[in-house]
Amino acid sequence: MIAEPLPVSEPVSTPAAPPRDAIRVRSASVIYPGADAPVHALQDVDLTIRQGEFISLIGPSGCGKTTLLRVIADLEPLSSGEMWVNDMSPQDARMARSYGYVFQAPALFPWRTVLANVMLPLQIQGRLPAQCEEIAREQLARVGLAGFEKKYPWQLSGGMQQRVSIARALGFEPRLLMMDEPFGALDEITRDSLNVQLQDLWRREQRTVVFVTHSIAEAVYLSTRIVVMSPRPGRIVKIIDSPLPAERTLALRDSPEFTALAHEVREALADGHHDH
Numbered sequence: 022m023i024a025e026p027l028p029v030s031e032p033v034s035t036p037a038a039p040p041r042d043a044i045r046v047r048s049a050s051v052i053y054p055g056a057d058a059p060v061h062a063l064q065d066v067d068l069t070i071r072q073g074e075f076i077s078l079i080g081p082s083g084c085g086k087t088t089l090l091r092v093i094a095d096l097e098p099l100s101s102g103e104m105w106v107n108d109m110s111p112q113d114a115r116m117a118r119s120y121g122y123v124f125q126a127p128a129l130f131p132w133r134t135v136l137a138n139v140m141l142p143l144q145i146q147g148r149l150p151a152q153c154e155e156i157a158r159e160q161l162a163r164v165g166l167a168g169f170e171k172k173y174p175w176q177l178s179g180g181m182q183q184r185v186s187i188a189r190a191l192g193f194e195p196r197l198l199m200m201d202e203p204f205g206a207l208d209e210i211t212r213d214s215l216n217v218q219l220q221d222l223w224r225r226e227q228r229t230v231v232f233v234t235h236s237i238a239e240a241v242y243l244s245t246r247i248v249v250m251s252p253r254p255g256r257i258v259k260i261i262d263s264p265l266p267a268e269r270t271l272a273l274r275d276s277p278e279f280t281a282l283a284h285e286v287r288e289a290l291a292d293g294h295h296d297h
């Protein structure tokens with residue numbers, strides 16, 4: 022018997038769904054009680070971050086970058102306004118462990134090995150021990166630290182410790198990664214190399230990243246959008262879309278497109294400064 026040819030189905034073209042919002046911030050203000058007068062750390066901030074974007078927050082010291090990151094992470098309450106993280110309240114998002122957070126200084130436990138540090142959030146998630154170890158080893162390899170599993174944090178350089186922190190934040194696969202000046206304390210060469218690794222990682226996995234930095238070059242190299250902020254009160258002065266391609270090499274920093282974008286960020290920073 023001759024088999025009937027199977028009907029060939031037409032390729033169905035489904036329209037690409039618009040990316041969901043990772044973070045929505047509406048009229049957000051944070052006021053800290055100060056010694057003399059209240060400090061308006063954030064005033065009327067509106068910002069929507071879509072899934073898969075790499076957003077940098079840049080601005081002078083005290084403009085509220087860390088505060089914005091901390092309210093998103095539910096480490097600080099809003100004084101007024103609204104905020105959603107992965108369509109949840111920041112508190113629910115924290116409970117659901119839907120983000121990773123990398124601090125300015127690598128906050129590793131000195132009595133735990135590198136491997137045990139990276140395994141910790143996975144253990145808290147209640148994963149099987151073998152699975153925790155497998156994922157932790159894989160994450161360490163990704164940030165170029167295979168072979169350092171048994172070392173203790175104090176046996177590593179600052180840059181390597183920061184890479185352990187990144188491996189730890191990525192290990193439980195958060196859709197959203199928040200990074201507060203993670204490379205600020207590092208020398209230029211280490212910083213460049215971690216920038217390249219982070220950019221690579223982002224391009225491969227398209228996680229949403231919110232990244233705080235003081236460096237114009239770092240913001241321009243890494244971001245899909247740059248949010249320029251100014252202090253007293255902390256607010257957004259400009260949001261700049263990056264025209265740079267998704268795939269970036271350090272050599273791109275010498276291109277006219279890069280220089281033009283860096284110039285635009287510098288101008289926005291100066292405008293924010295002159296407003297006062």
Ligand SMILES: Nc1ncnc2c1ncn2[C@@H]1O[C@H](COP(=O)(O)OP(=O)(O)OP(=O)(O)O)[C@@H](O)[C@H]1O
Nearest residue numbers: 053054060062081082083084085086087088089255
């Ligand atoms: N817990 C707090 N209590 C009172 N004031 C605070 C507190 N945390 C921050 N501030 C003030 O709020 C403002 C914003 O601080 P924030 O740390 O968010 O700024 P930043 O842009 O991250 O600064 P930097 O670049 O120096 O880290 C500053 O004036 C700071 O002094």
